[in-house]
Amino acid sequence: MSLDLASIRAQFPILAETVHGKRLAYLDNAATTQKPLAVLDRIDRYYRHENANVHRAVHLLAERATKAYEGARDRIASFVGADREEIVFTRGTTEAINLVARSYLQPMLQPGDEVLLTGMEHHSNIVPWQLAGAKTVAAPVRDDGSLDLDAWRAMLNPRTRLVAVVQVSNALGTVNPVAEMIEIAHAAGVPVLVDGAQSLAHLKLDLHALDVDFFTTSAHKAFGPTGFGMLYAKREHLEAMPPWHGGGDMIETVAFEGSTWNEIPYKFEAGTPDMAGAIGFAAALDWIDGVGLDTLIAHEVDLTAYATEQLAGLPGIRVIGTAPGKVGVFSMVMDGAHPHDLGTLLSESGVAVRTGHHCTMPLWQRFGVPATARASLAVYNGHDDIDQLVSGLKTAQRLLG
Template sequence: MNTFDLARVRADFPILSERIHGKRLAYLDNAATTHKPAAVLAAMDDYYRHANANVHRAVHELAARATAAYERARDRIAAWLNAAREEIVFTRGATDAINLVARGFLAPRLQAGDEVLLTAMEHHSNIVPWQLVGAKTVAAPLDEHGALDFDAWRAMLNPRTRLVAVCHVSNTLGTVNPIAQMIEHAHARNIPVLVDGAQALAHTRIDVRALGADFYVASAHKCYGPTGFGFLYARREHLETMQPRDGGGDMIRSVAFEGSTWNDVPYKFEAGTPNMAGAIGTAAALDYLDSLGIDNVAAHEHALLDYATERMRTVPGLHLVGTAPQKSGILSFVMDRAHPQDIGSILDMAGVAIRTGHHCTMPLMQRLGLVATARASLALYNGRDDIDQLVDALHTVNRLLA
């Protein structure tokens, strides 16, 4: 597809034909999870119908089919990121991947008082795992637009910083962080960097080699793939030094009651029966994105963000939260006359799906002096009609709660 054809794209997503309270569905909750195109559903269905078997070791035909498809998925993800296949560890999602790095990489290196340097916009899943292993979590401030105060962040790098962990894109503000520059400054002080790419994978081209990231994590379900699957990219030298977090089948080379030895990377981190259909569905999702062209998707979403920003500013009493110059398709907002929960309920009756609450960013909300926001988030199947439906419903909120 050389140009972005929204009507054709929408036809690929069966759920978009659903009627909600008798209204067309304007699904604007994509930062929470994206819908799945027919190609992903078909790939997973095909696996269960024609290749359902456990992977590795078995010699029968179904196992061979399953193993081939499963390992092709690893190759697909590696190619998407410009990584080596042995640097891709399959996980249950981005949260699971961060916990794996916390337990397997950071914990053995920690001493009392050691810090993980975050930003004030981080998701709970990029805060709590570091605390669980005993690290002190410190957060760099943001400016009044929700952009990282880069100079303040850089000044917080110090001899006790054992790791920098930062979201590529904020799930609450939409802010796109200057990841390459952050990695460059951290590496100048020999500090490794983990990037939470959960909100970036579906929206922009990612090259972990060009970025120089030590670790990059993401979840499939935010990128048109299935729930319960994600990955950790880690530089091979890190994976080689890390101890496995989980024990069981497939992560071992040998087992004896006197002791056991581990499999090669990445398999020493993949204990037990894996999510084969999840891997296959994720590969299909990346193939689908590739068929559209990620640059075409990014351009479409950026234009829609500009349109949505201008339209939402016409709503009396509405205040956007997060207006950084570098921003992805997330629009958090509050309204003078309405609690976010009430906004969400009224919009739902108009067929508009958004998210309300703290968005798993409670420290950010505290710093903003807010309890919650309403959040509309964009995906490749959204169009101006979705935004118009949203804005019309927001005017209804004002009328009902005047």
């Protein structure tokens, strides 16, 4: 099915903003996506008509809030191919990885135990393992930004306690072969965590079919609200893991002599939850299904191909990350220009891109650059956004050259 781009854009009020007198070409979607009216209206409706704490009262507003909140868990589980008991609500991907690091990995660690990563991991998939006490080792990334799978396989060893791998690189757009990696790791008796922060809105997911042990993601990367995400974990892992935060809702009984814990997933969800975040996330997934994930993916594939062709024709511009099958992420360096200066001049042209190391400092050390300017695509982008980016790059070259 073809995508009606004008209709899609009309559902995102922020896209009507102007920037320095120019139309907004929002190309910072790997950092956060914009929110459609369906999400904004659903969150507004919650606060206007359903706002109450969940699980703790029998009055009507609490019943409405609890029904919507727990309905969101069902919706999220269905979207990713999981059971509701396997979905733990978190503040996002970062918190979900930290939960696994502290509650699953840390209790089993012995000196010298390793977590096997790749050279393209986000800091959020590096630092938590180090804080838990593990040695982090990373498989190399090839010159085109793809993973050296043979080297990764060779790095699996008896000290590997966990494999943690990003499904889609936020800096390169590389799509890693996580299904094959899970199969290889499981054959060696090693569990796998997949960082899915960038994959939820770009790939079809079926976590049960994938047989992954842990999967983390964030709502705001997929047209949902900020500050909300989830951890998927196999039931047997969640049953065995101790809670990591204490307080209300994660308990079964409390006494001064000791306490007992709630059933999964609630034993990991202490305190008043982000009800609006859960409900807004579910609304975002409904919106994606309304567009059609196949339609969304096909549009982005076409747009990625167009952007690749247009950027390749610009002398003095180098895109880092050209792996086959990548998604629409373009980290660029310009001859003679610092990425921050480039990003500033692009903003003057109405183009929003990200500048910096994108929380992947080891990756840019591998490529010998301190930072890049990154353009990243979403379903509401079109050829006109790419043309505006290219025009802005040419203007920046004239001004900085």
